[in-house]
Amino acid sequence: MARIGKLVVVGVGLIGGSFALALKEAGAVGRVTGVGRGGRNIRRALELKIIDAAGAFDRATFADADLALLAVPVGQMRVVMRAIAPLIGAKTVVTDAGSTKEDVIALARRELKGGLARFVPGHPIAGTEKSGAESAFAGLYRGRRVVLTPLAGTEPRALALVRSAWRRCGASVSELQAREHDRVLAAVSHLPHVLAYALVDQVARAKNAKQLFSFAAGGFRDFTRIAASHPEMWRDICLANRRALLAELARYGGELQRVRKMLERGDARALHALFSGARGARDRWLKDAQ
């Protein structure tokens, strides 16, 4: 691939910072400039050598960039795109790491103007419940999937650059239509996050919350691990993808209704079939994923 001479990362958190570190480790990038709203986080990113310089929303930062990664919560995407549209150079490729794609594409169509053909919508399916530059590490994307959802008019060169950058991070890259991406992620990521947040909320709002938590164990901890995720990021994701998420929530409501009826009629056979079927499906998934 064409080595990336200058990379600009907007939002040097877990996702943006790990992208920079992975490309550095692979020797695939020259200079990395970080842009962010939190002065302390950017200073920490400099100390940790995740970025080489702190930039700003100005021409000096963006005009000579080969690639700019927008790794900000989906709710900040519009402001960021509007800010960079007049600043990026004629060759600057822009990509994002947003967890939803239809809404990001809609924003890009409105805000990126001439830069739209060099915009490659992307979503690295990786992360931990941690956030901030402190949490970034070079291995985050190794063996993980990255989905790109290019537009009909996306320049092949731009798509190739972004695909190759993610591959250099160790990721496996695939392409989907944006709408399909959003539906799939609603089912296997956005719904579980909402379910985990909702369960913790239910326990926390109970009159005997303290007692309940005192008897919660490892199963509860793992089930709710994703409820430790960044609330602002997940608020934005849920709102951005709310159509698909509401459809999945409705399906899940139906699923729980089925379970309720099995319990009400004491249907041991049906419960066992559901539980063992689910265990089997999960086992096969984990086996296939290896």
Add this chain to the structure above:
Amino acid sequence: MARIGKLVVVGVGLIGGSFALALKEAGAVGRVTGVGRGGRNIRRALELKIIDAAGAFDRATFADADLALLAVPVGQMRVVMRAIAPLIGAKTVVTDAGSTKEDVIALARRELKGGLARFVPGHPIAGTEKSGAESAFAGLYRGRRVVLTPLAGTEPRALALVRSAWRRCGASVSELQAREHDRVLAAVSHLPHVLAYALVDQVARAKNAKQLFSFAAGGFRDFTRIAASHPEMWRDICLANRRALLAELARYGGELQRVRKMLERGDARALHALFSGARGARDRWLKDAQ
């Protein structure tokens, strides 16, 4: 404590096997006899020195036992209790490791006859998604909670023996009313298990299940870890505690309804409050639990 000369473990799986190993490691038990329906599992337990002898439902096994732990799925409890009632000695203390307590107590009242006063209902809140003697290990109960739900007529000596045995396993022992125990566990254990099984089932039954699983990542894996639990055991637990579980399911349905309305009206503030409140409550719980 009085050292346990002879311990009988009925059901030498993760729970029963780990109890035997922990007591052996602590030097708190003389001889351990295992009883189980799976011949292969019992042979493996002998090989692994979890038990010293394989017993059966006969007087030779039970009459001189100081303590018998019933560590079988709740659904098998009746048969086991009925079998041992005429076999146990005048000093044999019986305890169980069932995840639900009201139903086990009801069975004991019917089946244990003269042994009832020496029956101490118990529930070690520990476990992994694994099962069988192979998965047993001495450290399973270290730092974990064990709840005992004694009856009004439980002999103090029997209660003291069981409490002290669990303490020797490294557990922290507390007492609750059986009904309260079942309600608490429905909220923090049984409900999450049902939710995890239901989510995997929903994904597995989708037309594009293969595609969905292919994009599932670490969050999905942790959220559904408990869906790898023993289906028979969880079927029994859910049926045994279905009244409390149905109440929790109904509350959770209301909780999801609240989230749905927030999404429908695009209420960013309410979603953020719910997500960050849940994250905060979970963080405090983990901190307190250390």
